[in-house]
Amino acid sequence: MKIGLDIMGGDYAPRATVLGAIEAYKSLDPNQKLVLIGDKEVSLPFFEEQNFNPDHFEFVHTKEAIGMGEHPTKAITQKPNSSISIGFKMLKEGALDSFSSAGNTGAMLVGAMFSVKTVPGVIRPAISSIVPKLKSGYGIMLDVGANADCKPDTLLQFGILGRLFAENILGIQNPKVGLINIGEEEEKGNLLMLATHPLMKDTNMFNFVGNIEGRDLFDDKADVIVCDGFTGNVMLKLAESFYVLTLKKGFKDEFFARFNYEQYGGSPILGVNAPVIIGHGISTPEAIKNMVLLSRSMILTKLVDKIASAFK
Template identity: 75%
Template sequence: MKIGLDIMGGDYAPKATVLGAIEACKELGADQKLVLIGDKPAAQSILEEQGFSCDNFEFVHTTQVIGMGEHPTKAIVQKADSSISVGFQMLKEGQIVAFSSAGNTGAMLVGSVFSVKTIPGISRPAMATIIPKLKGGLGILLDVGANADCKPENLMQFGVLGSAYAELVYKIPDPKVALMNIGEEEEKGNLLSLATYPLMKDTELFNFVGNVEGRDLFSDQADVIVTDGFTGNVILKMAESFYVISLKKQIKDEFFTRFNYEQYGGSPVLGVNAPVVVGHGISNPEAIKNMVLLSRDMYTSGLIDKIKQAFQPQ
């Protein structure tokens, strides 16, 4: 099993990505090999500095990098020898089973859709994130940025994706799926949530438990919370600030510590034909390690096959 990592993606690449690759390598199984995609001489130099054998990895040298501010579609097309473009080509051809990067999020989404493509039956892929729970454990929130505008059928499908992800990767049995809204009552909400509710209520594809409000985010009321990408991204950015604020206020609390993005590595792109994980642009080695391990777990859990089965024509 070969797992691809873009070592040029992120604000602190390639140093942080290669150091993260070293830590990930220590936790991979004997049959699991990490493929480093990017500037090979730079990577080898860092590995030599760390006294870590280059033989632990495979290398694919690339000559271009997609910057954080570049237009995603143009960059993917015009920079065919970039680490992201090459990574997706390898994923498409089956040379690697999973691919992760802390680089340009838009380019990762474009690459996912146009390279490995969306699973048949799914209209739009979604990005998910982890939500710590007050009583311990975690929940899943999606979409958190892939789709700013959504239709009811999109949210319905996100429920299927999130439920499968929670069950297979995080071992949550029969995950409770809820719809983020401004009230718990069925008749509350905007046009999107009002139209989505009956679709979720009538489905047998997941365990729908109704609407939840923002105050329920960290409770045990739901394991998977579905919303549009605009709302989800606002929630995500606010939640990320809790950890930063706790540090600035010198608050030592186990719950706030679990908001540290480093522990989760990245956001999976759910609904495409192979495991893809997008990391935070400021990812440090710990985050890179966890991003790689998440991409591996998505593959070994059989998540993609489970999603494909859910969307097969009946």
């Protein structure tokens, strides 16, 4: 197994990515190799700081990187020697089993679709996010930013992708799939929701529990929360603020502590032909470590193969 990590991606790279890789290494089995893609010379001082031998990793050296503010498509095509472009090239050629980066989100999405491409039958890949539940455990919400505008059949497919992730990564048997709306009644919502509800109600591809509201996001009504990327991104950013607000107010709470993005590492792109994970731009070493471990889980469970089988 070879897990690819862009060490140039993120606001605190390469220090945070190198330290996160070191922490992840401690949890990996001997046959699980971490491949670091980026400027080796710049990263060496951080290995020395930790008294850690960089030879534990395989390095693919490049000095070029895609900046956080660069145009995704232009950057991918005009910077073939960037760490993200090289990572996707290796992923496409089978030299990596997964690839993750806390760098330019758009470049990661474009790179995934241009290199390993979308799973046949999947209309649009989705970016997913882990959602903590009030009592215990987690759910998954998708899409959270890849598709601001969606069609009913796209949302239907998000339900399938979310169900497979919930089963294989979160360990939830027969997960409940809910559609975010402004009311529980079938006749509520905009044109998109009114058209999507009957499609989900009639499918046998997942356990549809109907419309759910924003107030249901953190309870047990649904394990998989389906929405368009515009709605999902707004809800995700709002949820992420809860943890920061508790810190600013000076109190600790187990539930709100689980909103800390570091625990999840990153957001998988579901619906492409290889495990690809996008990390938060402000990713810390802890977040990088968990992004690597999530990559490993996606490889071990053969999630992409199961998605491909579901869409045949």
